[in-house]
Amino acid sequence: MKARLRFLLGVVLVTTGAAVFAIVFRSSLTWLYRTLYGAENVVDSIAGLPPWLRLVVPVIGAAVAGTIARFRSARMQGVSNVMEAVALGRVQLSLRTTVSRIVSSWAAIAGGMSIGREGPLIEAGGAFGAGLARLTKAPLNDTRVLMAAGTAAGFAAAYNTPFAAALFVLESIAGIAAPELLLPVMAATVGATAITRATVGAGPIYGQRAFGLRSNAELLSFAAFGVAAALSAVAFKRVLARFERWFEEHPLRQPFRAVVGGLVVGVIAIWVPSVAGNGYEPLNRILDAPIGLDAVIILVIAKVMATSGSVGSGIPGGIFTPMLLVGAALGSAWATIAGVSNPGSYALVGMAAATAASIHAPLTAAVMVFELSGDYAIALPLILTTVVSTSISRALGTESVYESELRKRGLGWDLTLEGRQITADDARPSE
Numbered sequence: 001m002k003a004r005l006r007f008l009l010g011v012v013l014v015t016t017g018a019a020v021f022a023i024v025f026r027s028s029l030t031w032l033y034r035t036l037y038g039a040e041n042v043v044d045s046i047a048g049l050p051p052w053l054r055l056v057v058p059v060i061g062a063a064v065a066g067t068i069a070r071f072r073s074a075r076m077q078g079v080s081n082v083m084e085a086v087a088l089g090r091v092q093l094s095l096r097t098t099v100s101r102i103v104s105s106w107a108a109i110a111g112g113m114s115i116g117r118e119g120p121l122i123e124a125g126g127a128f129g130a131g132l133a134r135l136t137k138a139p140l141n142d143t144r145v146l147m148a149a150g151t152a153a154g155f156a157a158a159y160n161t162p163f164a165a166a167l168f169v170l171e172s173i174a175g176i177a178a179p180e181l182l183l184p185v186m187a188a189t190v191g192a193t194a195i196t197r198a199t200v201g202a203g204p205i206y207g208q209r210a211f212g213l214r215s216n217a218e219l220l221s222f223a224a225f226g227v228a229a230a231l232s233a234v235a236f237k238r239v240l241a242r243f244e245r246w247f248e249e250h251p252l253r254q255p256f257r258a259v260v261g262g263l264v265v266g267v268i269a270i271w272v273p274s275v276a277g278n279g280y281e282p283l284n285r286i287l288d289a290p291i292g293l294d295a296v297i298i299l300v301i302a303k304v305m306a307t308s309g310s311v312g313s314g315i316p317g318g319i320f321t322p323m324l325l326v327g328a329a330l331g332s333a334w335a336t337i338a339g340v341s342n343p344g345s346y347a348l349v350g351m352a353a354a355t356a357a358s359i360h361a362p363l364t365a366a367v368m369v370f371e372l373s374g375d376y377a378i379a380l381p382l383i384l385t386t387v388v389s390t391s392i393s394r395a396l397g398t399e400s401v402y403e404s405e406l407r408k409r410g411l412g413w414d415l416t417l418e419g420r421q422i423t424a425d426d427a428r429p430s431e
Contacts, residue, residue, distance in 0.1 A: 061111010066258025115317025261313025327354025
């Protein structure tokens with residue numbers, strides 16, 4: 001009985017810690033933008049600078065991030081380590097490494113690098129769970145559940161979507177839905193979302209949107225769009241892999257490697273300042289009003305290049321939100337070509353379709369956008385496009401971005417009706 005109470009208290013502490021950390025992380029960045037730039041967000045901050053500073057500021061942020069990365073004592077960890085820790089229970093997530101990655105990521109985001117902030121929040125939640133489990137000498141299964149609960153809490157705090165956060169852990173991180181894992185994970189998303197909403201507001205982070213489906217025949221258009229979204233996600237992953245391969249073939253020590261990534265972002269930001277940050281600000285603008293085809297093409301190419309340069313250079317951060325932006329931009333373009341009356345609907349569906357094809361988690365992507373829209377009418381197009389985009393992505397032989405990270409470290413698995421099947425296992429536990 002005492003062990004059970006201790007475990008439940010652990011879930012509460014991990015949930016609270018992940019939520020409070022997310023609030024502090026986001027608030028500190030907002031404070032910086034207001035103090036240094038007199039702006040409310042990173043895009044307005046970079047856009048308000050003269051062209052030469054649009055180049056210099058990302059380079060400085062990348063140099064600071066790279067310097068921190070160079071002196072990191074433990075080997076690099078990320079969302080793929082969280083996956084391995086929860087799924088196999090053999091990786092000890094290092095709090096010291098997590099802290100250094102968080103500070104590195106914060107510096108990069110403050111400088112306008114094109115990365116998502118969900119990566120540090122997810123890692124922090126998982127590391128909180130791991131640290132608390134070590135402190136209380138929790139058994140292995142409880143440790144895995146605490147890490148999963150922390151991961152879900154971090155995701156929920158990042159996007160204000162509790163259902164999608166729970167599904168993300170079950171579908172992408174753990175690959176299972178056992179009650180022993182499901183209940184604490186769902187409880188953690190409730191707690192983290194409640195704390196976040198009490199601080200930053202109760203509405204969806206991208207605002208409430210109404211969806212309209214003209215007829216069932218329009219589902220054919222959404223199905224075709226699902227194919228286009230899959231192809232764009234595959235292209236994004238291949239560009240990212242090409243950047244990573246280039247950095248591997250031309251080895252540079254940090255912080256010089258990160259500086260190259262900063263130069264990529266800075267050069268692009270001179271002409272397209274909206275590539276700065278994770279993509280939240282231009283995404284909201286796309287949802288509010290359609291943009292021209294030329295602007296869409298420029299934005300998508302610029303964001304893919306800037307994000308690939310940022311992540312490929314070794315700066316810790318996520319691509320989840322940048323992928324949401326790419327999907328929304330493509331959806332807006334598709335709606336313009338099709339001449340529909342509500343292009344914001346296609347932008348919403350595009351967010352889910354591109355993300356699903358990228359992380360191979362159609363249920364997570366569909367539910368997340370459903371929570372963001374709050375409109376039941378969007379359910380059918382969401383399910384259809386995420387199924388189509390994920391199926392096309394898998395048929396083309398591409399892995400999810402997280403599976404690719406694991407595969408590089410020598411670990412791979414397939415999720416089947418019989419459970420998780422290990423296909424490669426040359427990875428070693430982290431120090």
